[in-house]
Amino acid sequence: MNPASGWPSRRSPVRTANIHHKSGASGRSRATRQGLCAVIRFENVGLRYDMGPEVLRDLSFEVKRQSFQFLTGPSGAGKTSLLRMLFLALKPTRGLITVLGRDASTLSRTDLPSIRRRIGVVFQDFRLLEHLSTYENVALPLRVRGREEASYRQDVIDLIKWVGLGERLHASPVVLSGGEKQRAAIARALIDQPDILLADEPTGNVDPPLARRLLRLFMELNRTGTAVVIATHDLDLMEQVAARRLVLSDGRLDIYD
Numbered sequence: 001m002n003p004a005s006g007w008p009s010r011r012s013p014v015r016t017a018n019i020h021h022k023s024g025a026s027g028r029s030r031a032t033r034q035g036l037c038a039v040i041r042f043e044n045v046g047l048r049y050d051m052g053p054e055v056l057r058d059l060s061f062e063v064k065r066q067s068f069q070f071l072t073g074p075s076g077a078g079k080t081s082l083l084r085m086l087f088l089a090l091k092p093t094r095g096l097i098t099v100l101g102r103d104a105s106t107l108s109r110t111d112l113p114s115i116r117r118r119i120g121v122v123f124q125d126f127r128l129l130e131h132l133s134t135y136e137n138v139a140l141p142l143r144v145r146g147r148e149e150a151s152y153r154q155d156v157i158d159l160i161k162w163v164g165l166g167e168r169l170h171a172s173p174v175v176l177s178g179g180e181k182q183r184a185a186i187a188r189a190l191i192d193q194p195d196i197l198l199a200d201e202p203t204g205n206v207d208p209p210l211a212r213r214l215l216r217l218f219m220e221l222n223r224t225g226t227a228v229v230i231a232t233h234d235l236d237l238m239e240q241v242a243a244r245r246l247v248l249s250d251g252r253l254d255i256y257d
């Protein structure tokens, strides 16, 4: 544990071991030319569903390493769609998305899992498995990767305590409150120490004191090195931090640094 933060310390500063960069003519990697500080970069990205109109247009921005930002905009503006593209769950209909220095359109099925592991996601509906306990849900990403339980057991317990669910370690999600489920989902997204955390309305189901507590968790996580993107409608929440705002409206993005 990192005694200063109470958060298990990061095992390595930036983990890109599974990412292979192609060298350019200058001998420098593409990632170096584009700046290693970007976790994800969008260039002129557009999205339409089926034959419908473009719901997102000409998005150009980057999420820098260790940065903290809110993604906001009116209902239907495209926040969830943008998060899904950031998570590589949705392909843009035009433009370029670069993740950890790799052009997302060139990633093969075998590349995707290792890249996705670097991206933690908290979904609006939590997506906890009801037949598993809090501990098992949080440990799941590590179990799926084939890690030995002895190598992660204490990290999982520490993280569950860190999000304030130490008393609910063995509870099923069925008996957890909305706010407890939210925190279990956050712990599961963090357990593999992602380079970036994407959270879709993470305070949508909780009262204002718990929303502030969750915000502090995200800020603490950000201090340990993870870039954070929080999609939210919650003005009170955004007013508590002087953070970058990505504001979607009419399919376009305005950025307030």
Ligand SMILES: Nc1ncnc2c1ncn2[C@@H]1O[C@H](COP(=O)(O)OP(=O)(O)OP(=O)(O)O)[C@@H](O)[C@H]1O
Residues within 6 Å of the ligand: 049, 055, 073, 074, 075, 076, 077, 078, 079, 080, 081, 082
């Ligand atoms: N699977 C889909 N098929 C067709 N249209 C979709 C699909 N998903 C979203 N859309 C449309 O894309 C637009 C953006 O939706 P999205 O859910 O990304 O917005 P949002 O900002 O997250 O909304 P909210 O704040 O209400 O959750 C909306 O017009 C929506 O109807």
